Amino acid sequence: MAGIRLSGVRKSFGDVAVVHGVDLDITDREFVVFVGPSGCGKSTLLRMIAGLEDITGGEIAIDGRVVNELDPKDRDVAMVFQDYALYPHMTVFENMAFSLRYRGVARAEIRQRVEQAARVLDIGHLSQRMPRQLSGGQRQRVAMGRAIVRDPKVFLFDEPLSNLDAKLRVQMRTEIKLLRERVATTTIYVTHDQTEAMTLADRIVILNHGRIEQIGTPEEVYETPATVFVAGFIGTPPMNLLPVKLGGSGQITLGDRTITLPESRTRVIAGMPDVLLGIRPEHLIWHTGGEPPLLSGHAVVVEPLGSDTLVSLDIAGTPVIARLPPRLVRKAGEAVLLAADPENLHFFDRTTGRRL
Amino acid sequence: MRRAPTWPRHAIMLAVCLLMLVPFYWVIKTSLTGENIYAWPPSIIPVNPHLFNYVDVWYLIPFPRYLLNSVIVTIMAISGNLLFNTAAGYALTKQFPGKRWIVLLLLSCMLIPFQATIIPAYLITSWLGVLNSWLGIALPMLSTIICIFIFKASFEAVPRSLIDAARVDGLSEWRIVVRILLPLSKPAIATNVILNFIWSWNAFLWPLIVVRSPDMQTLPLGLARFLSVMEDTTGALFAFVVMVLVPGLTIFLMAQKEFIRGLTSGATKG
Numbered sequence: 001m002a003g004i005r006l007s008g009v010r011k012s013f014g015d016v017a018v019v020h021g022v023d024l025d026i027t028d029r030e031f032v033v034f035v036g037p038s039g040c041g042k043s044t045l046l047r048m049i050a051g052l053e054d055i056t057g058g059e060i061a062i063d064g065r066v067v068n069e070l071d072p073k074d075r076d077v078a079m080v081f082q083d084y085a086l087y088p089h090m091t092v093f094e095n096m097a098f099s100l101r102y103r104g105v106a107r108a109e110i111r112q113r114v115e116q117a118a119r120v121l122d123i124g125h126l127s128q129r130m131p132r133q134l135s136g137g138q139r140q141r142v143a144m145g146r147a148i149v150r151d152p153k154v155f156l157f158d159e160p161l162s163n164l165d166a167k168l169r170v171q172m173r174t175e176i177k178l179l180r181e182r183v184a185t186t187t188i189y190v191t192h193d194q195t196e197a198m199t200l201a202d203r204i205v206i207l208n209h210g211r212i213e214q215i216g217t218p219e220e221v222y223e224t225p226a227t228v229f230v231a232g233f234i235g236t237p238p239m240n241l242l243p244v245k246l247g248g249s250g251q252i253t254l255g256d257r258t259i260t261l262p263e264s265r266t267r268v269i270a271g272m273p274d275v276l277l278g279i280r281p282e283h284l285i286w287h288t289g290g291e292p293p294l295l296s297g298h299a300v301v302v303e304p305l306g307s308d309t310l311v312s313l314d315i316a317g318t319p320v321i322a323r324l325p326p327r328l329v330r331k332a333g334e335a336v337l338l339a340a341d342p343e344n345l346h347f348f349d350r351t352t353g354r355r356l
Numbered sequence: 357m358r359r360a361p362t363w364p365r366h367a368i369m370l371a372v373c374l375l376m377l378v379p380f381y382w383v384i385k386t387s388l389t390g391e392n393i394y395a396w397p398p399s400i401i402p403v404n405p406h407l408f409n410y411v412d413v414w415y416l417i418p419f420p421r422y423l424l425n426s427v428i429v430t431i432m433a434i435s436g437n438l439l440f441n442t443a444a445g446y447a448l449t450k451q452f453p454g455k456r457w458i459v460l461l462l463l464s465c466m467l468i469p470f471q472a473t474i475i476p477a478y479l480i481t482s483w484l485g486v487l488n489s490w491l492g493i494a495l496p497m498l499s500t501i502i503c504i505f506i507f508k509a510s511f512e513a514v515p516r517s518l519i520d521a522a523r524v525d526g527l528s529e530w531r532i533v534v535r536i537l538l539p540l541s542k543p544a545i546a547t548n549v550i551l552n553f554i555w556s557w558n559a560f561l562w563p564l565i566v567v568r569s570p571d572m573q574t575l576p577l578g579l580a581r582f583l584s585v586m587e588d589t590t591g592a593l594f595a596f597v598v599m600v601l602v603p604g605l606t607i608f609l610m611a612q613k614e615f616i617r618g619l620t621s622g623a624t625k626g
Contacts, residue, residue, distance in 0.1 A: 052520050073526035085521035089539040101526035 002063030002076075002153035002186055004049065004239055008228055009058035011044055011210075019210040021058065026180060026188065028202075031180060032188045035197040036207035037233070042190045045207070049188065050156050051075050061340045063153055073102075078147035079156040083163060086131040086146070092118075093127040096146045103150075110149075117148040121175075122311065137168050142174075148183055157189040161196060173199060175225045194234050198222070206230050224346075228353040231278050231346060237321045240284070243350065244277045246270075252277065255316030259294055265342045268356045275356065278346035281310065284322035287337035295320060295338040299329050311336060387598045389592025409595035416586070419599070421571055422578035426557060430494045432557035436498030437548050445507025445544075446533050449574060466501050473560070478565060488568040497556050503548045510544035511537050517586070527534075546614030553607055557600075575600045 004026040011019040015323040019041040026032050034185040035041040046293060047053040049060055051072035054355045060067050078099075086095050094116060100110045108206050118124040121141045131139060140160060147155055158177075161169045173196055180187070180200070192196055197204050198218045206213045206229070213233075214226040225231035250266040252259055254277065269275050279294075287293040297320075301312040304326060313320045313336055322338055329336060347356040386393055388405035413419050477496045478487075486492035514537055518614065522532045538545065560576040567573055573581065582589070582596055 047520075050524060052523065072520075073525045077524065079521065079524045081521060083515060083517050085515065085517035087518065087521075087536060102526040102531075284415075340539040 003030075003046065004107070004154060004186060005059075005061040005186070006045075006049075007059045007061075008333040009045065009060060010056045010082040011041070011047060011048060011053065011163045012056045015208065017056075019048070019056075022210075022212055024212065025203060027188060029184045029186055031187045031189065031200060031202045032205060033191060033197040033201035033203075033206050034193055034207055035194055035233075036213075038192060040207040041210035042192075042207050044210075046158055046188060046190045049075075049154070050077055050079050053197075057101055077156055078150045078154075079158065080140075080143045080147050082159040084131075084143040084160075086139060086142055088131050091128050091130060092123065092134070092142050092145075095131070095142060096149050097299065099150055112195070113149045113151075114145075115192075117145040118146065118180070136164050137172060138166065144179065148179075149150045155185050155187040157187065159191055160189075162191070166302060169193075169196075176200060194236070197226075198234070204234075206233060224355065225278070226355050228276060228348045231348065234279060237281050237323075239278045239280050239346065240318075240320045241251055241348070242277045242279075242315060242318050242320065245276050246272065246275060254295070257292075257294075257296065259292065260344050261345070265347075269347045272347075272349060273356060274350035275349050276348040278348060279340055279344060281321045281323040283340050283344035284320075284324075284338045285340065286324060286328055287339040291339065293337040294340045295336075297336055299332050299334045299336050302329050302332055302334075313338075361488060375463065375518075383597055384457040386474050387594035393590060400557060410599065412592045413582075413596045413599060414552065416592070417578065417582055418571070419596075422573055422575045423599075425490065425493075425572060426574040428490045429559075430556040431565075432490060432494035433497040434549055434552045436480060436494065437500060437503055437552045438545065440499040441503045441507050441537065441548060442533060444504045446511055448504070448508045449511045462501050462504065464553075470496075474562070474565060479564070481566060487566055488572055490572075492566045493505055493559075493563050493572070493574065494556070495560065496562055497552065500552065500555070506544050506547050507541065510541040514540050543614045543616075546611040548613055552607055557604055 006022050006024040009019060010017065010020045020334065024032075032134045034045060036042050038085065044053060046053050049062075051067065051070060051074075056069050062075055062077070089325050090098065096114045096117060100113065112128075114122065118127060121144060123138065123141045123145060124277045126134060126138060133141070134142065141333075142186055143160065157176075161172050164172060177200060188205070189196075189200060203215060203217055204221050210228050214221055214224075216224075222228055223232050224232060225239065228241060229242065239322060242254055244268060246266075247253055247258060250260060250261050250263055251252050252266070252269075252275075287296075295313065295315055297313040297315055299311050300314050301310075301321075303310040303312075306326070308323050309329060311322045311324055313322065316324070322336070348354065349356055382393075383403045385405075387409050388407070389402045390409055391403065393398065427555065448455065473496070481487055481492045481495055484492075484495075486495065518536055518540075519532055522536045527535060558576060559574070560580070563574045564580075567577060570581070579593075579600065580598055582593065587605055
């Protein structure tokens, strides 16, 4: 069991910098998910922690020991790869036992540890099969089993579910969550799927262009996104972001509509020339009278999902999506009036992208 | 749409195969009878076949000694190739300064005919003091450039994540090659073994230059000597040829599937 500390970690490939000074503290037994779009540097960061990539600058410490110069084998980490990386010429048992053999573990103990891991993952009946004889889900379990038997200080998962079909991915996600409760080890999990990040993580690290945009619990990054990027990345559909103009006495102008906000909400944006208003699709509600609506327009696209309906609108040239109860809007072209609780509005500096 | 019958195609292929096998059949038939190969009309079926020619070859000349020399030299050549080509092939899968120039150098060396290298090769062998020895005969055949590239292509086809997984599992570079890459490169190994077996087994010019005593002669040299010292040798000569051919054919037949996969690896999307 161990914590991990990254201090000013940088990585460049030639002249191209891909990770720009990442600082991060991961506590013992914490499950941290690196999430971000393709090319954001999350896998590179993971590989640097594993020792599979050299570090251009900064320091990585595992369990208090700086590991910059250590080989992967000496870092006591186990890794699960995107394509599982099972040795095709070895049986499931041999795959799981392989690393233990090179660490001088006694034969009887190897057998016991492999059988125990196989029991945890329910793959005991597969021990004599070759990887090619396994389904995607079974291969994934074996890959995790190979990591578990090592009993390492840190687990590293590099997009382990991205090769599975949608149904199996949900199932395996649940299994990883259950497994986590049984095997409490410090874990870093890389994914580009924000649902995986939200459901698995103790804390999420959102990366963009090799920089950390925000670190926080799933609730924090969802409810108080630190930047426009996080607001647009976390959540399905993402947060609506609308340019607004500030008026006097708590008024904002959104397209041709002027709305008065409570003073508590406008205080943060006072004096800001360029502001983006953010609101989650589920926080847009059907306007039923009283205060003037926040948004009004005509439905451009209506997507019934069963439990609710996604309605797309065009507000002064900016697309907006609302998640509404089913059957309120049935087809495109219908007039839509939407309101929102001012407490659910987010404001961002349009120039810096930072939350206000 | 009605499909065209396949039997004409098969008949043509069968005829071509038979045509290719005729020389082999003729050699075996003559080795069993010793009949005049210029006889007309030629007899298709062997007349009074016997194995005396094989017995003659075994006892009249030092065939076992030639065989031993050939086997040892070939084993040394194959072992050397597997060792050096594996190491060089793995090195070429890595990125390092000057790699491009090394690849170019290797490729350009392939354009130089062996005959052009004989004098420097002889001088080096002499300088090392291994003339007229098994090592001296095998020395220029201990590594072949084409086989380095066969290993390189094979290693590059192994997913990088497997190598990363092995590294995390605690394997050194050499063990990664031995425990992960080589077991996944059986076609490349088979190709190396077969090609080097053929080249080493059939080598004539270099052993002719480097060997000085009859007891170090290999089978091809023995065959040439056999022709010069024996008279009326048609049957025994052909028996000799069969005995030289059999090991090579056996190895090829045993490894032909892997051999063909090795030669065509990377040619199609896998």
